[in-house]
Amino acid sequence: MPAVKRGYVILMLISLVQLCGGFILLVWGADRLVAGSSATARNLGVSPLIIGLTVIAFGTSAPEMVVSSVAAWQGKPGLAVGNAIGSNSANIGLILGITALIYPLRVESATLKREYPQLMLIMLVSLLMAVDLQFSRLEGWILLFGLALLIAGLVRLGLRQASADPLAREFAAEIPTAMPMKTALLWVLAGLIVLPLSSHFLVQGALTIARLLEVSETVIGLTIVALGTSLPELAASLTSALRKEDELAIGNVIGSNMFNTLGVLGLAAVIHPVAFDATILRQDIPVMLLFTVLLFFMAYGIHGPGCITRRSGGLLLLLYILYQVLVWHTAMRTLDVAG
Numbered sequence: 219m220p221a222v223k224r225g226y227v228i229l230m231l232i233s234l235v236q237l238c239g240g241f242i243l244l245v246w247g248a249d250r251l252v253a254g255s256s257a258t259a260r261n262l263g264v265s266p267l268i269i270g271l272t273v274i275a276f277g278t279s280a281p282e283m284v285v286s287s288v289a290a291w292q293g294k295p296g297l298a299v300g301n302a303i304g305s306n307s308a309n310i311g312l313i314l315g316i317t318a319l320i321y322p323l324r325v326e327s328a329t330l331k332r333e334y335p336q337l338m339l340i341m342l343v344s345l346l347m348a349v350d351l352q353f354s355r356l357e358g359w360i361l362l363f364g365l366a367l368l369i370a371g372l373v374r375l376g377l378r379q380a381s382a383d384p385l386a387r388e389f390a391a392e393i394p395t396a397m398p399m400k401t402a403l404l405w406v407l408a409g410l411i412v413l414p415l416s417s418h419f420l421v422q423g424a425l426t427i428a429r430l431l432e433v434s435e436t437v438i439g440l441t442i443v444a445l446g447t448s449l450p451e452l453a454a455s456l457t458s459a460l461r462k463e464d465e466l467a468i469g470n471v472i473g474s475n476m477f478n479t480l481g482v483l484g485l486a487a488v489i490h491p492v493a494f495d496a497t498i499l500r501q502d503i504p505v506m507l508l509f510t511v512l513l514f515f516m517a518y519g520i521h522g523p524g525c526i527t528r529r530s531g532g533l534l535l536l537l538y539i540l541y542q543v544l545v546w547h548t549a550m551r552t553l554d555v556a557g
Contacts, residue, residue: 226430233426240420241446243412244281248450251409252277257397258406276369278454278470279477280409281447283485284417289439290486294425298486299353299494300439301447302478303502308448309471309478310509311538313455317467318531321459325468325517325524333472334514340364340479341510348499358487365480420446436495437549440502441542468517468526475510497548505541509534 255273282305286298317323343364347357397405420443428438451474455467486492512534517524526534 229426230430233423233430236419236423237427237442237446240416240418240423241449243416244285244420244447245449245453247409247412247416248277248280249409249453250405251280251413252450253397254402254405254407254409257402258399260395261397261399261402276477276481278450279474279481280413281417281450282478282482284413285420285443285447286482286486287489288414288417288421289435290490290492292421293490294421294435295486295490295492296434296436296494297421297424297428297439297443299483299492299498300436300502301443302482302486303498303506304440304444305448305482306475306478306506307502307509307538307541308444309451309475310513311534311541312445313448313452314468314471314513314526315531315533315535315538316452317455317459318526319528319535320456321462322528322531323459323468323517323526325526333469333476334517336368337472337476338510338514340476341507344479344483345503345507348494348503351496351499352491352493353483353487354491355488358484358489358491361480361484362488365477365484368476368480433549434495436498437545440545471513501544501548505544509537512537 252273255277259273282301286301289295289297289301314323344361347353347361353361424438424443425435427442428435451470454470459467483492513526516526516530516534
């Protein structure tokens, strides 16, 4: 094997190990942060519904937030915006698709039905901001302000919502009940330390892979990184489905997508204004909106409870696979044109 080729293979293997190691630590750190934060809030007497709608939703989006923030800090806006948009598509197409194939998801909670219009509004606002092919620092602050309003609204909803809501019961079953405050705070600290460190390793590995494959960091963000940072949502939704906690499985995804759009894009733009390629506006944001619309019509029951059936789950999964093929096809075609 020629020395140049051998060096390429070795560098690719090192980058893959770095990427996989970063993913593993990222998922572990997010899990410990969610467990510690949830237990801390419960020990302080916060209701399970508020914890689930805020702390858990924020925690499952923590990988995307930290990875995109690190990427923006390092001047790699394509990776930051690709991670946010790609994760939103993965949450619905891949995660809900697989989850519904395992166990059809029935939607009864009035809480979730109120969140659908909010999610659609957030997506449309992000589309309007993206028309000029950038998220400015001002737009980043607007998105973060929207996140603050969302959290305040969720807390208010949690205070007023009856504990009989099925989503509240499912959140209560998920939150640790026997974790001492000292242990909970220790896990919170561990998560806060591990998340940025693992994100740094992951971003460096992703950027090296993008360079070796001669594709943009945006492509890696939309595919590999988006899939990896969505692993906490995948684990949470699959676990909820196996326990027949329909509301929680869908709630994880809806909450994560709202936090991704407002928090991930907002935080990245505040750190460093995010400019991106026109392909994202023509291709990737419309796909994200398509998945959001499909979720709305699949799960929002007009005359009764909604349901994401196995057939619907299969359709979502198929569309997500086709989207991934489209992303790589577009990247390869761009390389051919450039060559």
